[in-house]
Amino acid sequence: MKSKIIFTLLVFASLPAFMFLSGCETVRQGEQITLPTETQIKISLLQKITKVSNNSVQLSEVSAIPFAIGEYPIDFVLHENDVFVAENNKGKIYQINIENKEVNDFSANLESRKNLSFPTSIRYFNDKFWVFDNEGLKTFDKEGRKLNLVKVFSSVTHFEISQNETIYANSLTNKSQSSRALIYKINKHGEITGSIGKKESKETDEEAYISLTENLIVSAFRNRPVIHIYDKGSEILVKELNISHPIFAELEKSVANLKEAYKKEGKIFLPRYFAGIKTFRDRLFILLSLPHLEIVELDLQGNELQRYYAKNAEMNLDYFGFDVRSVGEQRQFIVGTMTGINTPNLKLFSYSDKNKLGGT
Amino acid sequence: MAHKMLFVIVLLLANLALLSVVSFNYQKQQNLNKQQDLFVGDFTSKAPIADFLNGIKGENANRALTFGVISPSSKNCFIDSVVGHLKEREKLGEKILMFLPSSYTEQDLSNFKKNLNVDFELQPMNEALSSAWFEIFNEKKISGVVVSIKNGKVKID
Secondary structure, three states, X not given: OHHXXXXXHHHHHHXXXXXXXXXXXXXXXXXXXOOOOHHXXXXXXXXXXXXOOOOEEEOEEEEEEEOOOOOOEEEEEEXXXXXXXXXXXXXXXXXXXXXXXXXEXXXXXXXXHHHOOOOOEEEEEOOEEEEEEOOEEEEEOOOOOEEEEEOOOOOEEEEEEOOOOOXXXXXXXXXOOOOOEEEEEEOXXXXXXXXXXXXXXXXXXOOEEXXXXXXXXXXXXXXXXXXXXXXXXXXXXXXXXXXXXXXHHHHXXXXXXXXXXXXXXXXXXXXXXXXXXXXXXXXXXXXXXXXOEXXXXXXXXXXXXXXXXXXXXXXXXXXXXXXXXXXXXXXXXXXXXXXXXXXXXXXXXXXXXXXXXXXX | OHHHHHHHHHXXXXXXXXXXXXXXXXXXXXXXXXXXXXXXXXXXXXXXXHHHHHHHXXXXXXXXXXXXXXXXXXXXXHHXXXXXXXXXXXXXXXXXXXXXXXXXXXXXXXXXXXXXXXXXXXEEOOHHHHHHHHHHHHHHOOOEEEEEEEOOEEEEO
């Protein structure tokens, strides 16, 4: 009898642990809402499309160079046959030769390994690298000798440099300021000398890619399928272009439907429309942020000329840079892509139909 | 009976496991809270900062003063939030100062003022004072502080 009482007491005393170990996990799983990822939504919408634009060109993959597995590349610059990739988390710069596919840690050459702190964007101009990082704008030469550091006090996400070394930069909005400029003009001393355009929306207009021609500044919002073209001299918006895609309208609806559900989980659902932009000769190329590679070619008046696809290539979760070059009669697209979680790949795509090359 | 005893032992072990998980998380939370708490005493333990605070207290005995100190490695977003906070306090009529690391060049100071649209006074710190602040920032794993002085009392915001 005594042992039965002790047994009953022990069972009751142990009940909380039993519930915790057996029941709680199930309850937690039951409460968890599995929200679709942006890529899943895009794939599902793409599967419904049967019609492909008549003016489309199939690209072939020339090469794929996996590198820096587990790391977080954020931008790259092409210089001759080398691509220099800025890695954000570890502050590295990888030098990748696109001919022989050799990968080197260029940042190991830098005078001090502490020289880069969370870089966000990289360019090569006037025989030097220009890198924006957490500390400001850093320049260094091909040997890795640091030439200068100027503090800008602005979190630049993407930039380009004009012939007179004026920097056109998109940066995250400073909360302490009332200005919501889309592009800042920064001189080589790090001083903001002017601003161009305005971020109309706090959410969708926060980040934009920039590309320059001799007379124009072109920007592509990351989270809105719109291109702005500004005159470099007058700094006035001369054209606003809406880039269409069969899934974009449906994507908008998904945003509206899922916004609240994401918010409840403390997340923001802000789909990406563009992943890069590049003016090349008299053409403008836009890399769409889609799981399959898709590039739109426009003339500088904003007329769409054709689209390029690489439908048989691997799916892309995200992109970290985009460039265009001509090699003989071939046009090549260089794309930084994440083909899986933390699996960066530098890929080259091309087509060789010289009648369709266009541009002068 | 043997089965019943085995069942009880399993449940007892489960209880012990639960207890250790709960107590580990509680300890972790306590440590986190501890790290976030900042007291004036943390800073005045360093002689250069104690002297500096006494000096600035004396100079501003009859008015409210708020000042910010940042580390040379402060991220842009942190600097932005300190500047935003100071701008808000400036609107309340307080005297505002910002002390910048001794490693900042004249150009950096000028860019700080212009690019962040700052009207309040900026003062570069000397080497010894800079080092004293940054030692504490490193110890506390923070990027800077905002300090208020009101009626002769010093408060870390």
